[in-house]
Amino acid sequence: MNTTNFITDNFVLQSDVAETLYHKYAKDLPIIDYHNHLSPQLIAEDQPIKNITEAWLNGDHYKWRAMRANGIDEIFITSSATSHKEKFLKWAETVPHTLRNPLFHWTHLELKRYFDIDELLQPSTAEAIYEKANAILENKTPAQLLEDLKVEVICTTDDPIDDLKYHQEIAEKGFFTKVFPTFRPDVLLMISKPSFSVYIEKLAKCVGFPITCLEDLLKAVKSRIEYFDALGCRLSDYGLEKIYADDFTEDQVNAIFKKSISGEEILTEEANAYASCMLVKLCEMYHEKGWTQQMHVGAIRNNNSRLLEQIGLDAGVDSIGEFPVAQSMSKLLNTLNLNNKLAKTITYNLNPSQNEVFATMMGNFQNSDYPGKMQWGSGWWFLDQKDGMEKQINCLSNMGLLSKFVGMLTDSRSFLSFPRHEYFRRILCNILGEDVKQGLVPNDIEFLGKMVQDICYYNAKNYFGFKTK
Incomplete structure (x- = not known):
């Protein structure tokens, strides 16, 4: 193979308009990476x-x-x-x-x-x-690598019982990049897992009081949300196979919870009722705090049990799943909306056949609370590539308002992954340049440039409301 790198100044850009939009409007913007899996410990320790x-x-x-x-x-x-x-x-x-x-x-x-x-x-x-x-x-150091690419904000992905000491250390050190936690309570939904009762014991120790019923659990969760919020958290997240939206009563769920922590087996319908209740309660708490809730939906995980046993979780043996989602998503969002407790929401689908499902569902619950309140998120995981981004941008353009999109994120564990924002920006500018070339949009560079800047930076900056000063 030829040894010369093909990454030129105009990589991906296939028209003069695309080149102008990228180089004049997108290239030099800071980065807000509002979802990743970077280690706050490595950032805080700041060693090469x-x-x-x-x-x-x-x-x-x-x-x-x-x-x-x-x-x-x-x-x-x-x-x-x-x-x-x-x-x-x-x-x-x-x-x-x-x-x-x-x-x-x-x-x-x-x-x-x-x-x-x-x-x-x-x-x-x-x-x-x-x-x-x-x-x-x-x-x-990690902090220098982040600053080199003008990463203004990153949001890590953190367990509700994390003490967030590294986030506090980072804030005290005054790095260029502001690092905020994200509340990721997946484990709180998985009541049928053998480790659930052990986790509840850890949560009780964390909050300093026993958790013996649903009321105690919700009190504990609210306490942790308050703690995260005080340290700058403005987002929550879930990684779900599906969205839980079964009917439930709090008395029923309380009985299920007590049954679980006493060591009794939980039936599938009981687990679903419990998860549905917790999802609603958590979403209501996020709305109360003014947070944005993220829902990553549709991965089928740990398919290769041999590698799972050999390596553990995140072994690289996950894939796209096939889970029905439209009715349950509608029911959850509608329930929250009826009670005026629907927070800003970003949903991400892993199955590309559900692009239009997710895009149109978000449109059902837009309102005057905030422009683009309900977001269909960027191409995620297996869709985080040129074809996936182009399809997401085109589908969002057809079904919603691309101009209000909060843009790209890395979803990465690597400190070297931030050129993915550049990749997205080039793809976005190229799509708009092609539209101009085909006479589909006005050749108004200033107008298009402003739209590009909003999608690449300003929409996210305004939407999340991070305290960066």
Whole structure:
């Protein structure tokens, strides 16, 4: 393969209008990354990462899946039995075979933006790239990497019982990038899991009082929401197979909860009633605090039980699921709306066949509370690539108001993933440039430029209301 990097100034941009929109209006905007899985501990400790393998391959299930598909032995992917360099060389061996997979674009964007590397990563260039990247990383801390790409805000994903001490340390250090927690209470919904009662005990210890009934549980959750809010949290999140919206009474759910913490088996219909109740109660609390609630829906997880046992959760063996969602989403949002307790909401679907379902459902509950209050979110996970972003942008344009969209996020565990915002911005500008070329929208650069800036930065800045001063 040719060794020259193809990431030019006008990568993805296929018209003069697209080039102008990107370079004049989008390129230099700060980044608000309102959903990711970065480690607040690593940011707070602020020590150089030193090794591109740690920065790139540790925890990156996208790359793990590609390496497995290329026939790489697991010992070079997730095992601690091989060196950082050996793993990197196996990744370099895989990269040429990722052509037309988003990893090919992401890899070379990141090499260019963080390390000014203009060579394609492949076996013949791997040694030199490994040494150059490591030499740069040994002088770069996570906070510096974030500042280099003008990341103004990131929101991590945090358990309700997290003490958030690292967020407090980060705030005290006064980094350029503001780091806020996100309240992720998935575990509170999963009453049939064997670990549920153990988690409730941990929650009780965290809040300082026993949890013996539903009223105690809701009091404890509210206490934790207050704690998160005081430390700048403005978002919640769920990762759900489906949205729970079964009928329930609080007396019924209280009995189910007591049954669970006493060690009795929970039936499926009981688990669904309990989860439905908790989802409504949590959403009502978010509305009270003025938070935005996010719902990531549709992953079928841990499909490969052999790798799950060998590696644990997040082993890279999740995929797109097929779960009906329209009726339950409608019921949940309508219930909250009837009681005037529907918070700002962003939904993300993993199954692309549900694009129009999600886009139109959000439109049902827009109101004058806030422009674009109900958001259909950016392409997520397997849809976080050029084709997925284009389809999301086009579908949102057809079904709603693209101009009110709060834009891109990384959903990543890597400090080197922020060129994904650049990727999105280039794709957005190219779509609008193509529209101008075809005579579908006015050739009004100032108007289109303002729209681009709003989608890439200002809409999110205004929508979430982070305290960045």
